Amino acid sequence: MKKAAIILSASIVLATFSGQAWANQGTTASTPAAITKADTNNPYYVAGIDNPAEFTTYYAKLQKAVKDNKPEEVAKLVSYPMNLNKDGKTFVISNKDEFIKKYDRIFTSRVREQLLAQKADKVFVNWKGIMVGEGDLWIGKLDNKLGVIAVNIINNPYEAAGIKNAIEFEHFLSKLQKDVCKGNKSEVANSIAFPLKVNHNGKSIEIKSKKEFIANYNKIMTANIKKKLLAQKADKVVVSWKGVMVGDGELWIGQTGEHIKVFALNQ
Missing domain, CATH: 3.10.450 (Nuclear Transport Factor 2; Chain: A,)
Structure with missing residues (x-):
């Protein structure tokens, strides 16, 4: 069973990484788009996505950018501020420049592997958004635009x-x-x-x-x-x-x- 992950936090925690700020404090992310109607032919409607092709096109673009190792392209597919959840704390990635600078610490090898292995028709969907992997990454529609809204760093003790x-x-x-x-x-x-x-x-x-x-x-x-x-x-x-x-x-x-x-x- 896939593990659900908390994707939006009510509070923002500041922390440091190697002596430098890991993420700057930012505003709370927007509320996901409202669901107006159910469409049995659209597996993503619960997440507020009216057109399934919109998601599959976006998702293919995100996977390609990650596979090609292009942080700048991935950064364009993120919704800011984006929540980064790690070790029980939430950090906020405020903009593209910050995301690109910390790309390898946000899109870790595990996050990238989970994303590239996940098929668009096998994702878990709920009102919070679309879950990739085991909750490693969440995609949602904010301000009428699809984007990565949260990344969860799942520790690997091995x-x-x-x-x-x-x-x-x-x-x-x-x-x-x-x-x-x-x-x-x-x-x-x-x-x-x-x-x-x-x-x-x-x-x-x-x-x-x-x-x-x-x-x-x-x-x-x-x-x-x-x-x-x-x-x-x-x-x-x-x-x-x-x-x-x-x-x-x-x-x-x-x-x-x-x-x-x-x-x-x-x-």
């Missing part, structure tokens, strides 16, 4: 290990635990990055393929590794540049391209 999406990691760990618990060797093998390094008594061997892993499953996935893995809570893992450590280092997980995989075992 980022230091190169994990791109925290929720994907937690799903991966949960599924791996279930597959190990059920003894589903094939599915466990699908969670492995090959060649897999297995360390035992100061020596390392490489498991080169899924077939080899399954054939030697009980020798590789020892009782201690299984015990540590099944007892591990996602919010209690140790994270470093090397990867995500499970247990006392019995198992290591990392990002391999677009996939999360187990890349090392220590028996």
Whole structure:
């Protein structure tokens, strides 16, 4: 289920970032356009958008500007003042110049990835606006113009290990635990990055393929590794540049391209 995010705050909080003002105090954003009628052929009408083509055209333009890494073009597609919600605080981005200056801190890698992965016909819509991703970004119609009205910075505790999406990691760990618990060797093998390094008594061997892993499953996935893995809570893992450590280092997980995989075992 997608997590809803608070997009408009009643109060404005000032904060600093690296010794400089993160965002200047501004006025409260305008109220979203009123809904005059329902149109069952328009999935965006609840957000005050009368013409669905208006949104899809705008959205394609926003995605292209982000994909092409053009902050100046993205800035034109934002409604000011724009709310930036981070660590339970709301900061206000007052104008294009401020947005462009702080672009990488507003449109983080996660926000960009969520936006580019989100299809226009799969967005969540309510009276507040149109939600992208898991609440990472909100689009609304203010003063009869579509624009980004809020960005929510969702913390990723696994980022230091190169994990791109925290929720994907937690799903991966949960599924791996279930597959190990059920003894589903094939599915466990699908969670492995090959060649897999297995360390035992100061020596390392490489498991080169899924077939080899399954054939030697009980020798590789020892009782201690299984015990540590099944007892591990996602919010209690140790994270470093090397990867995500499970247990006392019995198992290591990392990002391999677009996939999360187990890349090392220590028996």
